[in-house]
Amino acid sequence: MEDYSQLELLDLVEDVDFEKWKCQTQSDTLTAHNLVSRIKDGFNKVHGGIVLDPVYQREYKFSIKKESSIIESLLLEIPIPIIYLSKNIENDILLFNVIDGMHRLNSIYRFLNNEYALKGLKILKGLEDRHFGQLPPKIRNKLEFNSQIRLVSIDISENPELEYEVFLRFNQETNPLTRQELNEVLYRSEFSFWFKDYVQQLIQDERFARLFNINEKRIRDKTINYFLYVVLAYYELGLIQGKDDTPQYVALYMQNMQKLSAAELEGKKAFVKDLLEGFRDFCDRLSSASKVPYLFSRQFIDKKPPKSLHKFLVSYVIPIVLSYAWLKKMDKLDDQPNRYSQVYEAIRKGMKKADFYNLGRASSTSYPTQYKCYEKIREELDHLFLK
Incomplete structure (x- = not known):
């Protein structure tokens, strides 16, 4: 590490535009029902939709056991990590790209579409091997309309590079990218x-x-x-x-x-x-x-x-x-x-x-x-x- 004085250190970063990298955020909370509707809009490129697979996202890798854990947490009202999205408010059709939380959102979307049965549950063992449509109405409605899924959207209108920077930082620190996944973000074209x-x-x-x-x-x-x-x-x-x-x-x-x-x-x-x-x-x-x-x-x-x-x-x-x-x-x-x-x-x-x-x-x-x-x-x- 170079031995710099405090003034020299300030000089080294004085040209950095801190405002450019500052995240202007907005928080929201959705039920699973509303979330699935927004994801469907994203697939169809409808204004306000949530896009699960922007070009920089990795392939979906969650096991059914991990997906089931997300559903179990929602039913037990145990918070799942915040979902981070990007938005560009200057676009005519505004879409929300998933920066962090793609696997969590996919787990919810897939289950409510009856694409897998619950596996490996720790507490709600009575629901093991059940698809969404096989759950008792009370449990289905609890998941669909009582769940509280927290989202934070980051406005990238002034700096589109912010979307990729946040993605890289989240994924390198918590869920490291493979060499080529990293290349495809860093050298995207x-x-x-x-x-x-x-x-x-x-x-x-x-x-x-x-x-x-x-x-x-x-x-x-x-x-x-x-x-x-x-x-x-x-x-x-x-x-x-x-x-x-x-x-x-x-x-x-x-x-x-x-x-x-x-x-x-x-x-x-x-x-x-x-x-x-x-x-x-x-x-x-x-x-x-x-x-x-x-x-x-x-x-x-x-x-x-x-x-x-x-x-x-x-x-x-x-x-x-x-x-x-x-x-x-x-x-x-x-x-x-x-x-x-x-x-x-x-x-x-x-x-x-x-x-x-x-x-x-x-x-x-x-x-x-x-x-x-x-x-x-x-x-x-x-x-x-x-x-």
Whole structure:
């Protein structure tokens, strides 16, 4: 910590606009009935509606047991934490985005829509396994019309960035975001909003699912989004001396996407779709030619079936993406089956010459490690196509 005098400390913060970051708030209390009505309005973009899933929100992760605990608290009149919303009073259609409390609101909304039965109740055990419609009328009405759900709305009209700042602070302190969830707030752009939707299309493809070892957890916490950004970043940026880990590449790529103009954005979308679908086809052909189902694992080198936790290693994505980029640049890709056997063997031989399989304590994603690996692969690819 620097040793500053009191006056020096004041000088360091004198340029900060404290008013800009001050939260102008308004409190309200809703019954569950009114809350559900407002959430339905939010889905339909009706004036005054509550939006559960603004673009920066994380995927819904509450278990039914946790959802049931919220309902039990309301029935017992035990306060649940305050819900924080944002509003921009300058908008013609004013909507309230959920900054903090999305899981609580979803729990209430889903239960009153009969989407789950109560589980794991601690006190009201007699209501176990009951949907909302199966509760006695007195209990239903108590939940729907006697519940007191406290909300605080923050006016972001003068500073839209305040919404994201509050979201980050709440979630980093109480319910930490995953690396990619944080990236998608910090580096949000029209491109990132589009890409988030595009990923949902990609994960339906069986070849992508196998290649990236996709599972429900990786979808929920945006890990699959992160892996695909790794592909994009290394393909377009190449290896950068001084940048020793994949998070730096992903952050830089996403920052670059924030700078795109409207015209550039449309071109970038088309480029990215062609790139990822072409990379999928390339990897699919490599996999077929080599009889290696999990390319992004040690199986690429030793051909041994990997353990479940090691079916996808991001360190193997990097040299394969770099190889694909070089082959595309040199126009060396074609549909000849034997060509992919040769390309696979060249990449594998380069990895083995770089001792990529046995790195000891060296970081597998660091610049020196990846540079050495790619250099050896390039030597093998040069030899293959120049012989």
